[in-house]
Amino acid sequence: MRHLLTKDAFAKRSTGRDSPAEGERERIAAVSRRRDLPMARDELETVLARARVGILHRALDGHVLVVNEAYCALVGRSAETLEYLPFEQFTYPADRESSIRIYGDHLATAQPFEIEKRYIRPDGSVVWCSVHVSFVVDAAGQPQSTIVIASDISARRTAEQELRESEEHLRHTVELNPQITWTASPAGAVLEVSARWCEVTGIPREHALGEYWVSALHPDDVAQVRAQWAISVASGLPIDIEYRLRTGAGSFRWFRARAAARTDAEGRVVRWYGTLEDVHDRRLAKDDLRESEARFRLAAQAAELGIWDYDAVSNEREWSDDFKTMLGLSADARPDVALALELVVPADRHLLTALVEAAQAGDSSTRFEVTLRIRRASDGAERWMRTAGWRMHASSGRLTRVLVTIRDVTEERNAQDHIRWTATHDALTGVANRAFFTDQLEQAIARATPGRQLALVLLDVDRLKEINDTIGHDAGDVLLETFARRLDRAFAPCAVTGRLGGDEFAVLLEGGLHEDLAQRVSAGLEVLGELVEYDGYACETQATAGLSLYPAHGATAAELLKSADIALYAGKAGRRGEVSVFEPVMRAGMQRRASMLNVARIAVRDDLVMPYYQPKIALSDGRVVGFEALLRWRHEALGVQGPDTIAAAFDDLRLAAALSDRMIDSVARDLRCWLDQGFDPGRVAINLSPADFRHDRLVERVLEPLKRHGVPPARIELEITETVLLGRDTDKVAATLAVFHDQGVTIALDDFGTGYASLTHLKMFPVDVIKIDRSFVARVCEQPHDAAIVEAIIGLAHRLQLEIVAEGVEREAQAEYLAALGCTYGQGYLFGRAVPADAIAKLLSWS
Template sequence: MWRVYSCLVYEHDLRFVAIAIVVCVLGSFTSAALLQRAATTGDVQRRSWVILAGIVTGISIWTTHFTAMIGYAQELDLRINVVVALVSAVSAMALSVLGWFIWSEDSRLRRMLGGAVVGVALACAHYMDMAALQVPGVVQYDAIFVVASLAGGVTLCAGAGLLLKRSTSLPLAWPSAVALGSGILCLHFIAMASMTIVRGNASAVLYGVDLGTVGSIVVFTSILIIAVALFLAYQSQNRARVATEDRKRLLKALADLQASEAHHRASIELNPQIAWLADINGGISEISPRWAELVGIPVEQAHGDGWRTPVHPDDLPDVVALWRRAVETGNGGIADTRYRVLLLDGCYRWFRARARPRRAASGEIIAWYGTLEDIDEQVRAELELRRSEERYRLAFRATNDVIWDWSYERRRTTWAGAIEEVLGYPEARDGQTEEWWIERIHPDDRDRVLRLQAAVLQSGGDQWSLEYRFRRNDGEYLSMVSRCLIVRDDNGVPVRLVGSMLNVSEQRRIENELHRAAHEDNLTKLANRRLYALRIDEAIDRANIDKSCVGLVVIDLNNFKSLNDSLGHAAGDAVLCEVADRLRASAPRGATVARLGGDEFAIILPGLTLADAREETVRDVLAGLEVTMLIDGLRMVVSVCAGAAIWPRDADTAGDLLKCADLALYAAKSEHPGAIRGFNPEMRQASEIRATMLSNARLALEDERIIPFYQPKLNLRTGMIVGFEALLRWQDNTGDIRPPASIFAAFEDVELSTRITDCMLQRIIRDCVRWRGEGVEFGRVAFNASAADFRRSDFADRVLRSISSEDLSAALFELEVTESVFIGRSTERVVRTLETLRSEGMTIALDDFGTGYASLTHLQQFPVDVLKIDKSFVSPILADAESGAVVVNAVLQMARSLRIETVAEGVETLSQAEYLRARGCDIAQGYLFGRPSPADRVPALCAASATTGYPNYLVTTP
């Protein structure tokens, strides 16, 4: 690189170097512009522009070399052979023309090859000029610089050819021009650097023409030729650009014209209206060809009265009469009707015919112009709307809903539906004011209803729904569920309220009865265990807010079992009722007295302070029990033991508080009758009992000592076994069979509870496979699932996989769930699990129905096939049928209405079975029909049922 630099700076006149660079740049950009023009013309003109570009390129190459050589070593007397120089110039131009012709072929390789040929022209021109140069001495060349000059020049020229196609849209195709000029300058000055002149005999005679003599003429002439070519290229490009713009405008105008024609043609083709012309007498004289395409009758046959042929026979008389009347009278200037027309495919469609007369200046009709428009979809929509409205009216009559429609514009409410049948207001059909509706809302509900409605209206909502009491015409208030849809204008302002009212009084009455039965002890009318749980939670929540204490007293009657056995159940019940009355009377205001079960009672004392938390407080509450009681003419003294605990001193939760109170009660009973004990920390022995239960459950699972026992379920109408309920039993270390109550704590543990369910299900499936192999018709087998099982998202899939793995049908199984599954759980997950099992054929049974919370709500929300009436409702039938009849009858009646199967649990006597059968109960189970038995006993039970049946009192004629 230093050699090139020194040659350029020290061996050249920089003025001539600058002129050479200017000539090179001007020639390169002119060549690129000419080739750019050639790329946008036709074949004939393209050849002319390519030839001109080659000539300019050759001149640029030769002139650049010649100019640079003039400025080289001016102290030497350099001369040039004119003939050889001219050959060099001609060869440069010829090879450049050839190279650009090769470049004009549309190929990447040819473009590079064409540029390379131009590079060869460059090399030939330079070295031929050097051969034509006569110097006073010997010229020596450095081979490395020669090769470098050739490689650089040819490569850059090849790159110029490649870039030219990519830059035809750029001004003067400057990337290609830069590459071409760089190639010319690179080859010349590197080649000049390769040359060394060794001076010889200074007196030697040199022939040829002095460079300075012709230099200025050659340079000037070349620059003039290049400038003229550049001007021609520039002018040609301008004309080409103008021609291109004119062509684009012409093509756009042509495209717009074609689009307009297509738009007009499409509009005509898509126009649903068929134009027609009639004379003054009403005879058709012209009609659109589209009419013939639709009906399949030639246009000529439609003239006169021929248009009537495809008209529906039922519509034709009215249409002809209207048209005749319009022709005779003018019909106010317009005739308009609709009728059905038979189309080519054999179907009738509705069309609308409209006509307007054309009148002369005198007002006389001289012709009729008309259109026929297809309105079939519109008419059918109208007919469907009428049918829909009729169905809507009939549906509301069938559902007994009261419909109302309030208009803000008229300020009146229109009533429809069952307003007369349900509420007894026939006059309301004519419309009533808003005040009329407000006056009949129960006073206790009125503010709530109006407040909710106002809030929804102001918030921009579009509907509201609530339940309130509404006065019937006879003065009775009915429970009504009202739903309202708010119609708003574009600005969001309410313009109309549309709603319905549904009478749910009977449903609420049944719910209230069930709710009362679920929360009230049947015998004593005190709060039952479930209501106790709600009240203790409420008391703790309030105490947590006002920083007070909650006392809990658990009471147990002493020797009640002996009293019951000696005097009978009636006397025992009387004692329980008397104790309940006295506890209710002596309990302080705000306290809750509950019967937890058997002879166990509890009193919740809210709002206490630690100073009040003394045994004397409990004694004051129990003082009324110390008086002698008169039961069935016998005087007796009933003594009690009581245990007390204080929240939050003794426990943090309601459950722990009850455990503490129970521990205190057990301590009191261990002392003496009538003892009252408060809880102390030493009484936490109960936790050890729970730990023992959990340990026993884990060992039983590990040793596979969880065993299902099966209790038969009988059809009360046929007396036949229709299935079994699988009940959990487990073997202890000694081999004794233990009930589930002995490991009850395990069912409160999520991990153990789910493991127990899986173990039970596997044992049940194994027993079913064995029974099926023995040909036993065992019906449906019910198994229980705990609330913990439903916390698993894959519970349904696990159950179904276990059943299908043994080639059993899910219809052979029944899943029993209690309402604890529904409380505090994800409703969506429970519903999804139950629906998945049910879709595979498994039956869903709701166990302990009536003892839980919001049972009717669960029936509406969850898929349930079977209701199991709890033993607590069946057992009172033994002593007094009426005491259990309210709930039992309500459940049976509701189940029949919902078409749900009923199963009564805990049937132990013939009278109970007969009572249930007479009132439509489907299935029963209990000790009357059989105690839970191991799986080996099931075939014998089924065989006995199939051959001899159960006792005759259960057998009826199908």
């Protein structure tokens, strides 16, 4: 016997000619991948052999890769005989044409399928099998081989045939021979019975009258029949019951007794009318079917299949213990459609609902299959379930039963994802992916010899996002595909190219001097820069490159990649479209910036950002008239940190916006708290960075938290620097500030006097407050020039009717001098350092 399917066999994704049982194929694949499965391979083979499950894995040319004894036994041929033997030669002649057609249709699309067919053995015997076929494909999606799983269903087919024959027999019996008819009084006593009673039972008709007919019942059925007949007599409801009657031969046969009452105008029972129908053969066939189903359940249990059994006649459901375990339910859980729907992931519930509705509507289709997700009741884990079901119908077409098998295919799907993820080439461009390229880089380092350089080039496709957003992602994909092809043309033949992800590519070059490599990359960039035509658009493929050398810039693949990435980042900052060679000085600046950005992301993610408040004081009487909210964040080990530790984040559009959002929301919440406590905190100033003004929803981001917390906009002061006013979008900035001003928000110009064209800005923008920079305040008592500048700024503010605030006041002499010059407010260490929100209430109660 050839060994059972192995992990390698499934990893090759082969496919089959015949149709394998989808559930069994997934079972074997899951077993082959899980090394910790407690059942050994030979034990599983024994179980499957006993369950008469045959497995055949062979190439499309007929070469047998794997086959087990069960399959050989089913088709009556050895593994050697099956080698290159077309399946048509051991398919029953009447089934060949349909088998060939179905196989050909599914081979074209590599889609799995399943059929029921007959195999013919060399000795002429025929066996019915449920045959499931799947196709294992290569990376390009082309079929390479087939996996066939066949199970013997001869018993079931025989039972079904016998059941159909029995039903046909009963139909002719009813049509050609009168049933036993009878009538009874309202109290249930038999009044008359047809002659067929005597013919069937051998008991004279007169001996069946009254309650004498009970003597013909099987002793085991007497109590049940009497009880149900008494209920119908008392309630007037029809009766439909099966029981055994003694026949003239002395044996017992099963009969179906049905009766209904005729009532008068007042609803009183006048007489009962009934029939007796011989259903003995049907009952035996039903028992045989149940026995066959029991064998099927054992096989399903061995294959770890769950079973959902629905009896449409009695409207009863049964779930196997394995199925309940799959759902995370206890063994005593009651089968219920609502419970099953509740466990199904909402997005997939319509699939199960459709099956239930189809069953209730009497769907005539026999076979159905669906895959959906559930969340296990016990632990909430999401699992994939593949269901295969059969509908059974009576000869009249009425749905009688629905039998569903369920398999947990989560591991299979995860394994498929893992296989795709670990593939060696990028699906879009066809070049090496990151994992394979890194492996090639490591091998190149291992074989490098002294005197020969190894160069790693990282390339970033410029303007890819712009093309995706303006022309479409199809154009972006074409651009990436073209770029990858040109990489080979620009750097072949002695180069390895790869796509590391997104718009980033890599090239591995061996040999040559430093200058030669840099020139070679520059020449390659010119080839890459040729235009790409797409749907009438001319798309640029300009790229920026970062170059690192082995061993000068790194001794390992990781170090070389890092150095090239740093060079690429530096090039994107100032030398787009060119190649930048790594220099050690680049590392420190990038690492510091990357560290700041990472710290800022953590602070935003973990909600570590919080405002500290520094008081603003009226210089005339020392009253607290407001505060400035200064950003702080909590470090787990170092405690409260200042904004200088994450300074790079304020130049990043997303991070700057996220930090501002945290600050604005916290300030609004604190203001609401102070107001509710009866304090008057005045206005609270919040700093906005230039990056905030590049955000399209700045006004909503500021005003929405105020509205949510019930804080009047007049309580907020927005501090901006002249850097905000010096950009290209001055009209947009002016419009934004005007909206804030109209809403009652105060606008303060921070660090006044240190920038450019300050007087012009006072004219162009709706500024309410001028803040004198601390550099002037620090020397106002010692330096006449600084004093003159401060005096001029104060005078200008008074003439323009603007508030004036001096920052950085640290000495009493400075405060007195500023007050004498007419400065209204002061802020600095002299009046208090920035403190957390919970210290402000005490400060306000003293002021």
